[in-house]
Amino acid sequence: MADGNEKAIACNIGFIGAGNMAWAIGEGLVKTGAVSSTQIIVSAPTDNNLGRWRQLGSKTSFENGDVIKNSDVIILATKPNKLDEALNDAIRTLPPNEVHSKVFVSILAGVKVDGVHSKVNAVVPKSRVVRVVPNTPVAVGAGASIYCRGPTATTEDLNLVKKIFSCGGICEEVPENLMDSAGALCGCGPAFIYIMIEALADGAVKMGVPRAMATKFAAQTVKGASMMVLETGKHPGLLKDEVCSPGGTTITGVHAMERLGVRSALMDAIEAAAKRSIELGNKY
Amino acid sequence: MADGNEKAIACNIGFIGAGNMAWAIGEGLVKTGAVSSTQIIVSAPTDNNLGRWRQLGSKTSFENDEALNDAIRTLPPNEVHSKVFVSILAGVKVDGVHSKVNAVVPKSRVVRVVPNTPVAVGAGASIYCRGPTATTEDLNLVKKIFSCGGICEEVPENLMDSAGALCGCGPAFIYIMIEALADGAVKMGVPRAMATKFAAQTVKGASMMVLETGKHPGLLKDEVCSPGGTTITGVHAMERLGVRSALMDAIEAAAKRSIELGNKY
Numbered sequence: 001m002a003d004g005n006e007k008a009i010a011c012n013i014g015f016i017g018a019g020n021m022a023w024a025i026g027e028g029l030v031k032t033g034a035v036s037s038t039q040i041i042v043s044a045p046t047d048n049n050l051g052r053w054r055q056l057g058s059k060t061s062f063e064n065g066d067v068i069k070n071s072d073v074i075i076l077a078t079k080p081n082k083l084d085e086a087l088n089d090a091i092r093t094l095p096p097n098e099v100h101s102k103v104f105v106s107i108l109a110g111v112k113v114d115g116v117h118s119k120v121n122a123v124v125p126k127s128r129v130v131r132v133v134p135n136t137p138v139a140v141g142a143g144a145s146i147y148c149r150g151p152t153a154t155t156e157d158l159n160l161v162k163k164i165f166s167c168g169g170i171c172e173e174v175p176e177n178l179m180d181s182a183g184a185l186c187g188c189g190p191a192f193i194y195i196m197i198e199a200l201a202d203g204a205v206k207m208g209v210p211r212a213m214a215t216k217f218a219a220q221t222v223k224g225a226s227m228m229v230l231e232t233g234k235h236p237g238l239l240k241d242e243v244c245s246p247g248g249t250t251i252t253g254v255h256a257m258e259r260l261g262v263r264s265a266l267m268d269a270i271e272a273a274a275k276r277s278i279e280l281g282n283k284y
Numbered sequence: 285m286a287d288g289n290e291k292a293i294a295c296n297i298g299f300i301g302a303g304n305m306a307w308a309i310g311e312g313l314v315k316t317g318a319v320s321s322t323q324i325i326v327s328a329p330t331d332n333n334l335g336r337w338r339q340l341g342s343k344t345s346f347e348n349d350e351a352l353n354d355a356i357r358t359l360p361p362n363e364v365h366s367k368v369f370v371s372i373l374a375g376v377k378v379d380g381v382h383s384k385v386n387a388v389v390p391k392s393r394v395v396r397v398v399p400n401t402p403v404a405v406g407a408g409a410s411i412y413c414r415g416p417t418a419t420t421e422d423l424n425l426v427k428k429i430f431s432c433g434g435i436c437e438e439v440p441e442n443l444m445d446s447a448g449a450l451c452g453c454g455p456a457f458i459y460i461m462i463e464a465l466a467d468g469a470v471k472m473g474v475p476r477a478m479a480t481k482f483a484a485q486t487v488k489g490a491s492m493m494v495l496e497t498g499k500h501p502g503l504l505k506d507e508v509c510s511p512g513g514t515t516i517t518g519v520h521a522m523e524r525l526g527v528r529s530a531l532m533d534a535i536e537a538a539a540k541r542s543i544e545l546g547n548k549y
Binding site for chain 1: 474
């Protein structure tokens with residue numbers, strides 16, 4: 001009989017690292033009802049970021065071994081240059097030879113899955129790794145995440161990871177050699193869009209619209225336009241044509257926008273972010 | 285007793301003009317279940333745009349370009365009065381529409397709306413202002429029509445050009461941005477269909493973060509930009525070409541064109 005408390009994801013989820021991306025994932029999981037906050041345990045070197053997790057109802061710890069022992073899936077959410085330190089702490093705090101066969105999800109920017117697999121298996125034998133590039137809108141159930149599999153990841157592992165990152169958003173597998181590029185789009189993309197929303201609002205404010213209204217309408221307009229692309233399946237160029245009546249207000253605005261090479265700037269942004277991801281990947 | 289066929293909006297809705305914006309409004313109303321397609325009738329000078337309305341299940345009719353003159357021609361004399369008109373004509377002041385309409389259909393009320401095409405997917409951003417005799421019920425009905433799934437708010441008429449440039453024209457600017465983000469990803473090896481889908485989903489998610497967290501877009505941007513990371517590197521590349529300025533230019537240019545058009549009619 002269905003229990004009102006049954007959640008879509010039954011297992012325990014741990015986070016090593018409690019920064020913004022970890023928080024967005026945790027928040028999204030709890031807010032969309034996919035897990036109960038008590039299924040989550042989070043560790044970090046200091047208490048700085050842990051308070052909000054406790055407020056959510058999750059357990060927190062200063063020991064990474066704690067998280068690994070008590071979780072079925074462990075999300076590695078440290079900065080790339082902190083992974084070794086975090087795994088050393090796990091060695092120190094895990095009961096020796098007792099813990100093995102866990103699923104690890106690495107969200108470390110740019111770090112290859114095979115590398116994480118080796119490092120993790122030195123601490124927790126027989127573990128499987130999946131690498132994910134998520135994005136912060138998972139927090140509102142509208143994420144765009146991509147993943148690739150480690151050498152021993154099973155189909156169940158992939159399905160679980162897909163479930164975790166899909167609640168309300170999309171989550172798709174890509175070959176690892178596309179993680180830097182697709183990740184630049186999905187992972188970094190939101191920042192580029194926040195800038196665009198602020199700029200659209202600034203334009204409206206310049207023309208007399210109060211700030212709060214300008215920001216709200218800018219964000220709503222951006223939302224609606226994106227949904228038109230997603231739901232109609234029409235080419236964005238065609239959708240643009242359909243808004244641009246001859247001699248009208250829209251085509252006039254389009255011309256002003258094209259003049260400064262916005263398209264080029266956005267391509268630059270994706271390219272630069274992707275290249276930085278490759279750089280980071282080569283460092284660790 | 286609730287009839288399965290009861291719709292949120294019970295009245296009959298007519299469109300004079302059958303172009304893309306009218307279609308987006310009609311589609312949105314029917315798809316979100318706010319009205320049944322049979323409550324809609326549409327007229328246009330030629331049959332070019334009318335087929336899709338008939339396919340939707342709505343009634344269609346012919347008029348020539350001069351809509352109001354044709355209406356005079358085709359209305360039974362002195363019989364029809366007291367209707368509610370919604371004007372979505374870009375840049376045209378509501379008082380002007382009110383006068384012209386009342387010369388044809390006495391005792392009518394007018395509301396001016398700047399809608400946008402995402403009403404078609406229930407995520408529109410529409411603004412309206414009231415004509416001289418529009419009542420609270422009229423405004424509520426108009427708000428209902430344009431709200432199905434989206435937002436619809438009243439603004440003073442002197443802001444219709446600016447807010448309209450943002451909401452009405454904005455989608456085109458965003459389609460360009462989605463295409464450009466996808467182009468960037470394609471340049472870096474991502475297949476086109478995946479690039480477009482992820483670009484659009486990323487845009488959607490980011491906008492929802494602004495709407496639902498209530499945080500300043502600049503703060504949200506800061507939260508994605510880890511020190512020395514991929515995102516801040518991309519941000520720098522984007523800022524270099526003055527994207528912010530270009531988008532302000534776009535809004536300003538569209539608003540000024542709206543004012544120009546308003547002064548012509």
